[in-house]
Amino acid sequence: MKLYVIPDASPRTRFRFAIFDLRASRGSQARCERSRLGGFSPVGPPPSNLRTRWSGLFAFVFSVQLVAAFHFGRAATPDLIIRPDALNPTVVERNFLTNTCEVIEGCAEAGLRRYLIFNTETRNIGAADLIMGDPRFNTNFVFVSCHGHYHFSTFADYRLVSSAGLPVAHGNKVGFCLRDSARFTTTAPPSPRYNCDYQGIQSGWADIYDASLPCQWVDLTGVAPGLYVLEIEVNPEGRLTETSRSNNLARMSLVVDGPCSGAPANDNFDSPILMTRRVESAFSSTACATREPEERNHTGRNVTNTVWFRWIAPVSGNVVMTTEGSTFDTLLAVYRGTNHAGLTSVATGNNDGDRWTSRLSFTATSNTVYQIVVAGLANAPGAVALHVNPGRNDAFSERTTLEGSNGSIAGLNTSASRESGEPSHANLPGTNSVWFSWQSPTNGPVQFDTVGSNFDTVLAIYTGTRLNELTLVASDNDSGPSRTSRTVVHAMAGTTYHLAVDAVGYRPGFFRLNWGAPDSSRFLAIVASSASEIQMNLQGSPGLIYDLQTSADLVSWTNWIRVTNLNGIMWIPDPLIDPAGRRYYRAVTVP
Ligand SMILES: [Ca+2]
Ligand SMILES: [Ca+2]
Ligand SMILES: [Ca+2]
Ligand SMILES: [Ca+2]
Numbered sequence: 001m002k003l004y005v006i007p008d009a010s011p012r013t014r015f016r017f018a019i020f021d022l023r024a025s026r027g028s029q030a031r032c033e034r035s036r037l038g039g040f041s042p043v044g045p046p047p048s049n050l051r052t053r054w055s056g057l058f059a060f061v062f063s064v065q066l067v068a069a070f071h072f073g074r075a076a077t078p079d080l081i082i083r084p085d086a087l088n089p090t091v092v093e094r095n096f097l098t099n100t101c102e103v104i105e106g107c108a109e110a111g112l113r114r115y116l117i118f119n120t121e122t123r124n125i126g127a128a129d130l131i132m133g134d135p136r137f138n139t140n141f142v143f144v145s146c147h148g149h150y151h152f153s154t155f156a157d158y159r160l161v162s163s164a165g166l167p168v169a170h171g172n173k174v175g176f177c178l179r180d181s182a183r184f185t186t187t188a189p190p191s192p193r194y195n196c197d198y199q200g201i202q203s204g205w206a207d208i209y210d211a212s213l214p215c216q217w218v219d220l221t222g223v224a225p226g227l228y229v230l231e232i233e234v235n236p237e238g239r240l241t242e243t244s245r246s247n248n249l250a251r252m253s254l255v256v257d258g259p260c261s262g263a264p265a266n267d268n269f270d271s272p273i274l275m276t277r278r279v280e281s282a283f284s285s286t287a288c289a290t291r292e293p294e295e296r297n298h299t300g301r302n303v304t305n306t307v308w309f310r311w312i313a314p315v316s317g318n319v320v321m322t323t324e325g326s327t328f329d330t331l332l333a334v335y336r337g338t339n340h341a342g343l344t345s346v347a348t349g350n351n352d353g354d355r356w357t358s359r360l361s362f363t364a365t366s367n368t369v370y371q372i373v374v375a376g377l378a379n380a381p382g383a384v385a386l387h388v389n390p391g392r393n394d395a396f397s398e399r400t401t402l403e404g405s406n407g408s409i410a411g412l413n414t415s416a417s418r419e420s421g422e423p424s425h426a427n428l429p430g431t432n433s434v435w436f437s438w439q440s441p442t443n444g445p446v447q448f449d450t451v452g453s454n455f456d457t458v459l460a461i462y463t464g465t466r467l468n469e470l471t472l473v474a475s476d477n478d479s480g481p482s483r484t485s486r487t488v489v490h491a492m493a494g495t496t497y498h499l500a501v502d503a504v505g506y507r508p509g510f511f512r513l514n515w516g517a518p519d520s521s522r523f524l525a526i527v528a529s530s531a532s533e534i535q536m537n538l539q540g541s542p543g544l545i546y547d548l549q550t551s552a553d554l555v556s557w558t559n560w561i562r563v564t565n566l567n568g569i570m571w572i573p574d575p576l577i578d579p580a581g582r583r584y585y586r587a588v589t590v591p
Contacts, residue, residue, distance in 0.1 A: 078203065079126030079243035080234045082156075082250035086121040088356050089230055089254055089327050090211060091220060091382050101146040107171065107215035114259065115217040116169070116327065120156060120209045122234050123184055124201040126243050132178050132199035140239055149196070152178065157236040160218045160228050160256075163454050164482035165507075168228065169218040181208040225258040225383075227283075227325075227454035227510040253414065253454055253509035254325045257285035257383035264289055264307055269340055269371065272308035273386075278315055279393045279400045279434075281410040281510065284384040286328070286376055294340040298333040299348045303375035309386055310371055313364040314401075320389055321349070323357040323374060324412065325510060328382030332358035335371040346370060350377065385510070391415035391434065396422070396467040399435040399498060405442060406516025410452075413501065413508045421468035422500075425460035426475040426485070430502030436513065437498050440491035444569070445518050445539060448474075448499060449486035452512035456504040459485035459513075461497050473497060477504070488518050517541055517569075523585070533575040538587055540565050545590040548572065554584050562590065 095112040102108035108115075124130050135141035135150035144151045155178065158171025178199040180192035188204020201207050209216055218230070232250045235242060266273045267289045273282045289305040298306065313319065323330040331350055337343040349360035356377075364370065374384050390412040393400040396419060402409060416432040424430065440446065450457040460475035476487040483504075489497065501511050522539050529535045538546070544565045549557040563572060574585075 076128040077126050077241060077243045078124050078128050078130035078201070079247070080130065080201070080240070081123050081125055081247050082232045082234050083121040083123055083206070084232075084250035084252055086208075087118040087230065087232065087250070087252055088211065088329070089116050089118040089252070090329075090380070091115070091257070091327050092117055101144075102214050104146050105144065105151075105215070107217075109219070109221075113219055113221040116160065116220050116230065116256070117211040117217045118158075118230065118232075119211045120158075120216070120232055120234075121182075121206050122156070122178075122201065122208075123206040124203050125247075127203055129193070129203055130178070130201045130240065130242070131194075134198055138199075149177075154237045154239060155234065157231075157233045158218050159231045159233075160220070160223065161231055162228065162482050163456060163484055163509075165456065166482070168223050169220055171215065171218045178207050180205040182206050220256060223256055225256055225285075227253065227452065227512075228256055229253055229454055229507075229509055251507065251509075252325075253412070254327055255283050255383040255385045255510070256327070257287055260285075260287040260381070262288055266307045266309065268292055269295070269308050272310040272371070275309060275311045275388055276314060277388070277400055277402075277409065279389045279391075279411060280311075281385060281387045281390065281412055282309055283410065284309075284374070284386075285382065286374065286384060287381040289381070292340065296340060296343065298373050298375055299331045299350055301331060301375075301377070303331065304379045305381055306373050306375045307384055308371065308373055310369060311388055313366055313368050313370065316364060316366040318361060319364045320359065320361045320392075321347075321372065322359040322387045322390060323349075323385060324359075324387060324390070324414075325385035326357055326374070326383060328380040329356045329377040330358045330384070331375045331377055332360055332386075333373050334360065334362065335373070336368070337371065338369075343371065385412075387412050393434045393436065395419060396435050396498070399437040402436050402438040402499075402513075402515070405446075408512060408514045409436070410510065410512045411501075412510055413503060416508065419467060423460070423462075423470060423472070425500050425502045426458040426477045428458050428477060428502075428504055430458060430500075430504070431506050432508035433500045433502040434511075435498060435500055437496055438515065439496045440493055442491070443493045444491060445488050446491045446515055447486065447488045447518040448513065448515045449480050450484040450501060450511055450513055451480045451486065452514070453484050453501075453510065455507050455509040455511070456483040457485045457511060458500075458502045458504055459487060460500045460502075461487065461489055462500070463495065463497060470498065523587070529573065533573055536572045536574070536585060538563075538565065538570050538572055540587075540589075546587040547590055549586050549588060551584045551586070552582060557586065560585075 091114060093114055096103050096108045096110055098110040103110050132138055141150040141152050159167040160169040161167050177196035178201055179195045180202050183205050185204045189202055193202050194200035230252045234248045238245055264284050266284050275282055284307045286305040286307050289307050291304045291306055323332055333348045334346040335343040336346055347360040347362040349358035392398060394416040413432045413434045416434045418431055450459055458477050461473045462470035463473055464470040474487040474489050476485040480486040501513055523536055527535045547562050548560045550560045551557045
């Protein structure tokens with residue numbers, strides 16, 4: 001056992017303890033464990049300027065008293081969390097030179113790149129302060145000559161992840177000063193205690209890193225546009241002793257756009273993204289958007305980059321619209337009218353939504369056309385997500401109706417839940433189901449998938465009329481790419497199917513539900529059309545080209561004919577059949 005007492009210049013503490021390896025030597029008698037030492041962070045080897053040192057019996061007796069003292073107040077440990085609604089992510093371009101600290105430290109590459117920048121607010125919700133102390137005496141810190149001060153390299157981990165939970169972009173943030181930035185509860189001490197010279201976070205206080213600080217980002221360069229999740233995890237390696245690490249991860253679904261390369265398709269009032277369902281989401285970008293000459297101010301502001309949506313209300317009643325997941329400070333306005341000059345305001349929103357996104361509500365009238373515009377506050381550009389009634393199809397009885405032999409719908413299930421009596425979709429314990437109904441217009445195979453979702457989905461398809469009496473038709477967990485779901489139903493014309501999209505592992509987000517002809521080609525049937533001819537029914541996506549090959553032994557294959565599938569199902573006759581022989585067929589898609 002080694003226990004060091006370090007004289008401390010801080011006026012609030014008379015001395016500090018450097019404790020390590022308390023299990024050693026007489027540990028079985030002392031029962032010392034780091035986890036019991038609430039309020040003290042474990043530190044490594046003693047500092048070189050240690051002036052006072054005890055060891056042996058004196059230290060043992062002293063430590064028993066110390067542990068006894070802390071055992072009495074054992075529940076008092078810090079507990080760090082990341083406040084998810086303070087992130088406010090924004091996409092920016094930065095150009096770093098090779099000799100800048102960001103490049104030298106490894107959190108940026110030299111040259112012009114795109115970054116997703118964001119705030120992080122780390123709160124200490126535990127009963128005790130997080131005490132890091134003087135970084136010179138804490139081996140979690142290393143001195144970085146570039147910045148001229150100490151860094152704590154694993155305080156937080158930043159990552160942008162796909163639906164499979166795989167990082168597509170990663171941040172290399174180094175903490176350089178843990179301190180009391182803001183008090184979040186009135187029961188906390190009124191004054192800050194910790195600063196860059198003597199670091200920590202008081203109970204009830206938060207340490208805030210503003211998005212403008214170095215390395216507060218993940219590098220988006222090369223990330224494909226789409227739906228992702230930003231994950232911020234504090235104390236990812238557990239170096240800091242705290243009450244719980246299960247609450248250390250904050251997740252935020254967001255949409256990423258590509259570099260600006262031209263006006264978006266819905267830049268102008270007359271070319272909006274059309275939305276017709278009661279619950280629906282759509283995505284766009286204001287990065288290259290413009291303001292039309294006759295366009296008015298929106299939400300009273302002189303904006304320059306607007307994108308337009310048009311929603312035809314399928315039913316009357318209250319409607320909620322949000323821009324949650326957009327990567328900039330949005331403005332949202334809804335109008336009625338058929339041209340710029342004739343618009344009348346229905347509702348506006350600025351910062352009423354989650355983080356700095358917008359949220360509004362109004363009472364809609366069935367079959368009425370609503371013109372919706374999204375712009376950036378102070379003309380901030382970025383990726384746009386617009387949601388109509390997000391999560392309103394949470395309950396089976398509130399199913400959203402889908403129509404047509406093929407289509408796609410996007411949505412948000414973060415506010416959805418599991419109902420009493422709800423079946424376990426794909427035999428997995430789901431938490432955030434949303435429901436759809438689709439009546440098949442024809443007989444034949446139909447593929448349903450959730451490709452394009454940003455979380456690990458499950459998909460289940462039922463028939464029936466009551467939630468607790470549904471008949472399972474098909475279900476799937478991971479047959480799609482990146483833990484999305486995909487299954488094929490042999491649908492009957494006129495039959496109504498109920499679809500549930502759910503999340504695995506309490507991680508909901510943006511989903512996409514697609515339906516149509518199966519994209520995996522297959523032979524459905526072979527019919528002998530005459531004594532010397534057969535016909536094969538080949539099913540697949542319209543437009544696919546196949547090389548049909550034949551074999552007598554399933555080993556050696558020869559090209560037979562090349563065909564194009566024009567409408568999803570094709571009949572291929574083979575008059576060359578040898579009734580006495582055996583012939584195998586296969587279809588190879590031509591890129
Ligand atoms: Ca925690
Ligand atoms: Ca515009
Ligand atoms: Ca539900
Ligand atoms: Ca899955």
